[in-house]
Amino acid sequence: MGKKQKVQAGVLPVRQQNGRIDVLLITSRTVGRWILPKGNVKRHQTPIEAARQEAYEEAGIRGRIDPEPLGRYLHGRPGDQRWVEVYLMTVEEELDDWPERHERTRRWMPLDEARQVIYEDGLRALLDRLPDELARRQQGRKLSPRASRLLVVLLLLASLALAFGGTYYLARLLARPEVQQRLQELERQEDPAPSSDSVRF
CATH class of the missing domain: 3.90.79.10 (Nucleoside Triphosphate Pyrophosphohydrolase)
Known part of the structure; x- marks a missing residue:
């Protein structure tokens, strides 16, 4: 050996x-x-x-x-x-x-x-x-732009939840239509629909 x-x-x-x-x-x-x-x-x-x-x-x-x-x-x-x-x-x-x-x-x-x-x-x-x-x-x-934006939103929501009643308030806040809409907008900014000339078969 x-x-x-x-x-x-x-x-x-x-x-x-x-x-x-x-x-x-x-x-x-x-x-x-x-x-x-x-x-x-x-x-x-x-x-x-x-x-x-x-x-x-x-x-x-x-x-x-x-x-x-x-x-x-x-x-x-x-x-x-x-x-x-x-x-x-x-x-x-x-x-x-x-x-x-x-x-x-x-x-x-x-x-x-x-x-x-x-x-x-x-x-x-x-x-x-x-x-x-x-x-x-x-x-x-580095965080991706999408992750950075979502992190900022979630930190803001968590701060509001702690200030106004904890997880119950956070759950209600996340369920609000305007919050849901904002999160969906952030998703769409990162995942745009593919153009016709970019689709391959």
């Missing part, structure tokens, strides 16, 4: 400014290559906890880590390889002093530049899919 590969966790610190994506990289302690903050996942840790710890110790950063991994890549030399689970981080604090400050350099750089300086193919592949992944996650966090 083959030797079990070690598992590491790391963060990819990301920021977006005026449509440009920047990532923060650090140098390795040995040969000074540009890498991600990463480290082993200890027995008592989750991957996210390990990633947060390495972000502080190696790069001196703190922030919000997205719980959905960006992906993983294989790191290390043949015979001593490990999978690195990578999480996106929105940096909220950059410290002036941190444990490995004198052993590493950290730097924000545009995504295109980061692609060029990264030497690991697996990590470069993660950077290649970063723009699409950021767009997907941001879109997933």
